[in-house]
Amino acid sequence: MGKPGTLGRRATSRRSASTAGSGEAPEDKRLEIVDISFLDGTGNERQVFRVGEPWTVRLRYRSSGVTKAPVFTLAVARNDGLQVCRCDTRSSRLSIPSVEGGGELFYRVKELPLMEGTYFVSASSPGHTDGIPRDSRDRPAAFKVRQVESGERYGLVSLAGRWDWKPDAGPPPARWLSNLPAGPEGGRERTPDLGQRWGTGEVRVVNVSFVDATGTLRRVFEVGEPWMVRLRYQADREVENPVFGLAVHRSDGVHICGPNSYFGGLTIPRIGGQGEVLYTVDSLPLMEGEYYLSISAHDRADKVMYDYHDRAYPFRVCHVDQADGNGIVSLDGHWALAVGDRS
Numbered sequence: 001m002g003k004p005g006t007l008g009r010r011a012t013s014r015r016s017a018s019t020a021g022s023g024e025a026p027e028d029k030r031l032e033i034v035d036i037s038f039l040d041g042t043g044n045e046r047q048v049f050r051v052g053e054p055w056t057v058r059l060r061y062r063s064s065g066v067t068k069a070p071v072f073t074l075a076v077a078r079n080d081g082l083q084v085c086r087c088d089t090r091s092s093r094l095s096i097p098s099v100e101g102g103g104e105l106f107y108r109v110k111e112l113p114l115m116e117g118t119y120f121v122s123a124s125s126p127g128h129t130d131g132i133p134r135d136s137r138d139r140p141a142a143f144k145v146r147q148v149e150s151g152e153r154y155g156l157v158s159l160a161g162r163w164d165w166k167p168d169a170g171p172p173p174a175r176w177l178s179n180l181p182a183g184p185e186g187g188r189e190r191t192p193d194l195g196q197r198w199g200t201g202e203v204r205v206v207n208v209s210f211v212d213a214t215g216t217l218r219r220v221f222e223v224g225e226p227w228m229v230r231l232r233y234q235a236d237r238e239v240e241n242p243v244f245g246l247a248v249h250r251s252d253g254v255h256i257c258g259p260n261s262y263f264g265g266l267t268i269p270r271i272g273g274q275g276e277v278l279y280t281v282d283s284l285p286l287m288e289g290e291y292y293l294s295i296s297a298h299d300r301a302d303k304v305m306y307d308y309h310d311r312a313y314p315f316r317v318c319h320v321d322q323a324d325g326n327g328i329v330s331l332d333g334h335w336a337l338a339v340g341d342r343s
Contacts, residue, residue, distance in 0.1 A: 030063055030064050030065050030067050031061060031062075031063045031064075031067040031070055031099065031125050032061060032062050032063075032125075033059055033060070033061050033072075033123050033124070033125060034060050034061060034062050035058075035059070035060040036057065036058070036059055036060075036121055036123055036140075036141035037057075037058045037060075037141070038055065038056065038057060038058070038121075038141070038143050039055075039056040039057075039058055039106075040053065040054060040055070040056075041053065041054035046143075047142065047143050047144060048143070048144045048145075048146060049112055049143065049144070049145055049146070050112075050145070050146050050147075051112065051113075051114065051115060051116065051145060051146070051147060051158050052111045052112060052113075052158065052160065053111070053112050054108070054109065054110060054111065054112070055108075055109045055112040056106055056107065056108045056109070057074060057106070057107040057121055057123075058104055058105070058106055059072060059074075059104065059105040059106075059107075059123050060102070060103075060104050061099065061102065061103055061104075061105065061125065062101070062102045063099045063100050063101060063102075065100065066098050066099075066100045067098060067099050067100070068097070068098045069096065069097065069098065070096055070098075070099055070125050071088050071089055071090045071096075071125065072088060072089045072096075072105055072123065072124070072125050072335075073086065073087070073088040073089075073123065073124045073125070074086070074087055074088070074107055074121060074122075074123050075121070075122045075123075075124075075327075076114075076119055076120070076121050076327070076331075077119065077120050077122070077140070078117055078118070078119055078120075078156070079117065079118040079119065079120065082156070082254065082328075083327050083328070084114065084119065084156070084327050084328055084329050085287070085326075085327035085328065085329050085330065085331055086326050086327050087107070087331070087333065089105075089335050092333075092334070092335050094335040094336075094337065096337060103337065103338060104337075104338040105335065105336070105337055105338070106335065106336045106337075106338065107333045107334070107335055108333055108334050108335075108336065109331045109332065109333040110332070111160065112145065112331075113157050113158050113159075113160065113285050113329060113331065114145045114156070114157065114158070114329070115145065115147070115154070115155055115156055115157060115158055115257070116145050116146055116147040117144070117145055117156075118142060118143075118144050119142070119143055119144070119145065120140035120141065120142050121140055121141050121142075121143070122140040122141075154247075154255070154257065154258030155247075155248070155255050155256050155257035155258045156254070156255065156256055156257065156328065156329070157256050157257050157285060157286070157328070157329050158257065159248075159257055159259060159281045159284070159285065160281065160282070161259060161264070161279045161280055161281040162264070162279070162280045163244075163259075163261045163264040163265070163266035163277065163278070163279055164266070164277070164278045164280070165261075165266060165268050165275065165276070165277055165278075166275055166276040166277075166278070167271060167275040168273060168274065168275060196309060196310045196311065196312045197307070197308065197309050197310070197312070198305065198308055199297070199298075199305045199306050199307040199308050200304060200305065200306050200307075201306065201307065202235065202236075202237065202239055202304075202306045203233055203234070203235045203239055203242055203271065203297040203306035203307055204233065204234045204235075204297075204306070204307050205231050205232070205233050205244075205295055205297055205307050205309065206232050206233065206234050207230075207231070207232035208229070208230070208231055208232075208293070208295055208309070208312075208313050209229075209230045210227065210228070210229060210230075210293075210313075210315050211227075211228040211229075211230055212225065212226060212227070212228070213225070213226040219314065219315045219316060220315070220316045220317075220318060221284055221315065221316070221317055221318070222284075222317070222318055222319070223284065223285075223286065223287060223288065223317055223318070223319055223330050224283050224284060224285075224330065224332065225283070225284050226280070226281065226282055226283065226284070227280075227281045227284040228278060228279065228280045228281070229246060229278070229279045229293065229295075230276060230277075230278050231244060231276065231277045231278070231279075231295060232274065232275075232276055233271070233274070233275055233276070233277065233297060233307075234273070234274055235271045235272050235273060235275075237272065238270055238271070238272040239270065239271055239272070239306070240269065240270045241267075241268065241269065241270070241299065241300040242268055242270075242271055242297055242298070242299065242300075242306065243260050243261050243262040243268075243297070243298055243299065243300055243302070244260065244261045244268075244277045244295070244296065244297050245258065245259065245260030245261070245295070245296040245297075245298070246258065246259055246260070246279060246293060246294065246295055246296075247293070247294040247295075247296075247311075248286075248291055248292070248293055248294075249291065249292050249294070249311055250289055250290070250291055250292075250328065251289060251290035251291065251292065254328065256286065256291070256328065259279065260296075261277060261279075262300060264279075283332065284317065285329050285330045285331075285332065286317045286328070286329065286330070287317065287319070287326065287327055287328055287329060287330055288317055288318055288319040288326075289316070289317055289328075290314065290316055291314070291315055291316070291317065292311035292312075292313065292314050292315075293311070293312070293313040293314075293315065294308070294309060294310050294311050294312065294313075295307075295308070295309045295312075295313070296308045296309075
């Protein structure tokens with residue numbers, strides 16, 4: 001990939017007039033992507049968006065003749081080169097029999113899950129059968145994501161989850177402890193290994209579980225499924241204004257997200273004894289892979305760590321529908337084609 005484009009400037013096709021004498025094969029100019037731009041929920045062009053906003057990528061293309069069964073691809077990367085996602089029209093089941101002349105293609109995302117940062121979008125239109133690129137952006141279009149006033153603060157992805165608190169929850173039902181698989185990925189009240197846990201102990205997280213929409217404990221989820229993390233805590237004395245947090249890392253060490261109850265808008269004035277804190281995600285946006293969950297309990301000023309379990313709880317996400325291609329995040333977008341001359 002070439003050097004990233006300048007923010008606020010559309011990426012446009014810039015091809016050399018001739019490849020004669022270069023030793024390179026002539027380019028296939030039948031189908032070209034001539035412009036990439038970004039639209040908000042009202043259809044206005046923008047380069048800066050907020051976490052959770054509607055976000056649309058508009059591709060303008062031109063075909064000098066009839067191009068049969070084209071497949072368009074989008075790739076989103078962070079400014080450090082990390083590939084966030086890659087999706088195409090074929091995997092998303094948008095069948096395009098042929099294109100001729102000019103037109104527009106839209107990839108619409110209802111709620112942008114990316115965290116604050118600068119990102120680049122590249123697009124291509126490879127052949128459907130022969131796989132030879134007909135056009136490939138050498139300079140991606142740039143956009144920025146800004147943080148909203150409240151919500152998650154750290155990582156790559158906003159899971160857009162909800163925090164809940166259940167004080168004085170009492171002892172857990174037996175099924176909470178029996179449904180976890182035995183072995184290295186589970187067991188009853190899995191305890192972090194030595195070196196994975198530290199803290200003052202004023203608040204202790206004594207049980208961590210992953211729960212699906214039916215209340216069943218699991219460690220394997222599908223992309224887009226509801227996903228809940230349930231923390232049981234024990235405080236031997238009264239502790240004021242505690243904050244509970246999560247961190248998700250991919251198996252290769254990439255930090256995915258780091259929500260906590262304070263940023264999520266949940267106020268816990270004080271705790272004592274046993275209770276539960278729950279973090280619920282309606283649609284898990286993580287792509288297929290192995291992940292590790294860390295959990296924490298600390299004071300509101302984040303100066304005293306009561307309990308921290310570092311990457312102690314593995315879980316897996318699997319793909320059933322390949323609509324979002326590959327990468328880290330499922331944007332859960334939808335493709336739409338607008339045919340017509342866009343000179």
